[in-house]
Amino acid sequence: MLTYEPDESLAHRLDPRAKLAVQIGFAATALAHTTPRALIAFSVLTAVAMATARLSLRRTLVSYRLALVVLALAPLLAGVTVGPPWFDRLAAVASGLASYRVLLILLVSAAYVRSTPVRHSRAAIQRTIPGKPGQLLGVGVALVFRFLPVLRGDLRTIREAMAARLGTERSVVDRASTVGMLGVTRAFDRADRLSLALRARCFAWNPTLPALAFSRVDYPVLGLAVVLAVSAFY
Incomplete structure (x- = not known):
């Protein structure tokens, strides 16, 4: 990644x-x-x-x-x-x-x-696009850059766990549906943990950027x- x-x-x-x-x-x-x-x-x-x-x-x-x-x-x-x-x-x-x-x-x-x-990308967006739209877009970009590698890691872990349990011998549709369902579940769990972490760290819409x-x-x-x-x- x-x-x-x-x-x-x-x-x-x-x-x-x-x-x-x-x-x-x-x-x-x-x-x-x-x-x-x-x-x-x-x-x-x-x-x-x-x-x-x-x-x-x-x-x-x-x-x-x-x-x-x-x-x-x-x-x-x-x-x-x-x-x-x-x-x-x-x-x-x-x-x-x-x-x-x-x-x-x-x-x-x-x-x-x-x-x-990531912080520099957020700063560039928020200082180029003024107001709430820039803040929202900057936060979205920052979260995507940080969140996507974690989701990729979860999917890789799921595939490795399936392979260790002979999941490669199952049908392609069965494997895809299992990975998809577990991946979505992990994504929602990660989103809940991210929301809790943001509240615990007093997330600010307009922090001190570089x-x-x-x-x-x-x-x-x-x-x-x-x-x-x-x-x-x-």
């Missing part, structure tokens, strides 16, 4: 607001442009983003393995037709290019997650974000 890891990379030194702006601009222009030349440029930008965060491609792909399965199946399903010619190659290629764009967006997002502490300030290295990144956002309309 991808999480924040302390480091001294360039991406770690950037202001989270600049990184969020690049993510938004990259996603917007990547979804707007579908030509092979544009995809090559987006691939180069993705490689640069991963390099600045010192993010391992292999580890990232392993973390996204379930999403990769969906992205790989999408072109095959898109190409299947009810009648002759039974498989539409153009539709499969178009879906494959769309899947590749989504993969690039996921890789850029992974670079952000690895290089940005100070954020743009440095000289952030301004070229902001310029890149603007260029990416504008290029989505051309």
